[in-house]
Amino acid sequence: MPILVVDVMPKAELLDPQGKAVHGALSRLGHAAVSGVRVGKRFEITIDEVTPEVIDDVTTVAGEILSNSVIEDVVSVREADAR
Amino acid sequence: MPILVVDVMPKAELLDPQGKAVHGALSRLGHAAVSGVRVGKRFEITIDEVTPEVIDDVTTVAGEILSNSVIEDVVSVREADAR
Numbered sequence: 651m652p653i654l655v656v657d658v659m660p661k662a663e664l665l666d667p668q669g670k671a672v673h674g675a676l677s678r679l680g681h682a683a684v685s686g687v688r689v690g691k692r693f694e695i696t697i698d699e700v701t702p703e704v705i706d707d708v709t710t711v712a713g714e715i716l717s718n719s720v721i722e723d724v725v726s727v728r729e730a731d732a733r
Numbered sequence: 734m735p736i737l738v739v740d741v742m743p744k745a746e747l748l749d750p751q752g753k754a755v756h757g758a759l760s761r762l763g764h765a766a767v768s769g770v771r772v773g774k775r776f777e778i779t780i781d782e783v784t785p786e787v788i789d790d791v792t793t794v795a796g797e798i799l800s801n802s803v804i805e806d807v808v809s810v811r812e813a814d815a816r
Contacts (some may be wrong), residue, residue: 651768657775672776672799681794683787685734686779692740693755693807696769703767711764716755725775 652700652707653730658717659690689726691716700729735783737791738810741800742773773808774799783812 660666665701669688671733695706705727712724743749752771759767776799787804788810795807 651790655775659775665763674796679798681790682778682791683780683782684778684794685781686777688777690775690777692742692773692775693752694742694771694773695767696764698768699766707764708769711759711767715758715762 651696651698652697654697654700654705654727655730656693656708656727657690657710657725658693658712658722659725660688661721664721674719686715690722714732715720734779734781736790736813737769737810738776738778738813739778739785739791739795739799739810740773741776741795741805742808743771744804744806748803773805777813 652715656722660669666688669686671703672689672702673684687689695708695711699706709727712727713719749771753770755772756767756770759770776795778791778794778802780791792807792810795810796802802808
C-alpha cells in the first residue's frame with residue numbers, strides 16, 4: 651500500500667536541546683566535521699490509495715495533529731519511494 | 734552550509750506503540766483513509782563540506798549513535814535539497 655512520508659522539524663529560530671545534546675556528544679567523540687544537529691520526527695502514513703483528497707487530508711493532519719505549530723514546521727508531505 | 738538528512742525508523746517487524754497511538758487517534762477523528770502510522774526520527778546534520786569521508790563518517794554515526802540497531806533501521810543518509 652502507498653505510504654506518505656511527513657517530516658516535522660523544530661522551527662529554525664528555536665533552540666533544539668535534543669539536537670544540541672547529540673551535537674555535543676558527536677563533538678566529544680571526535681566527529682569534528684559536524685557543525686550542528688537538529689532532531690525532528692518522520693511519520694510514515696500508510697494509506698489505501700493516493701488521491702488528491704487523501705493527500706489534502708494527510709497534509710491537514712500533519713499541520714494540526716502531527717506537529718505543534720508553535721515550535722515545529724512540517725517540512726514535507728510526500729509519497730515514499732517504492733520499496 | 735550543507736546538510737545531511739538521516740532518517741531512522743522502527744524496524745518493520747516490531748510494534749511501534751507511538752505509531753499505533755497516532756493511528757488510533759486519527760481513526761477516532763474520522764481519518765478513515767489512513768491504515769497505519771509509524772513514527773521515526775529525522776536528523777538534520779550540518780556539515781562543513783560534503784566529501785566522501787564526511788558522508789562515510791555520518792553514515793557510521795547514523796548506524797552506531799543516532800539509531801538503536803536492535804529496534805531501529807537507518808532508512809537513508811542523503812544530502813538535503815537546497816533550501
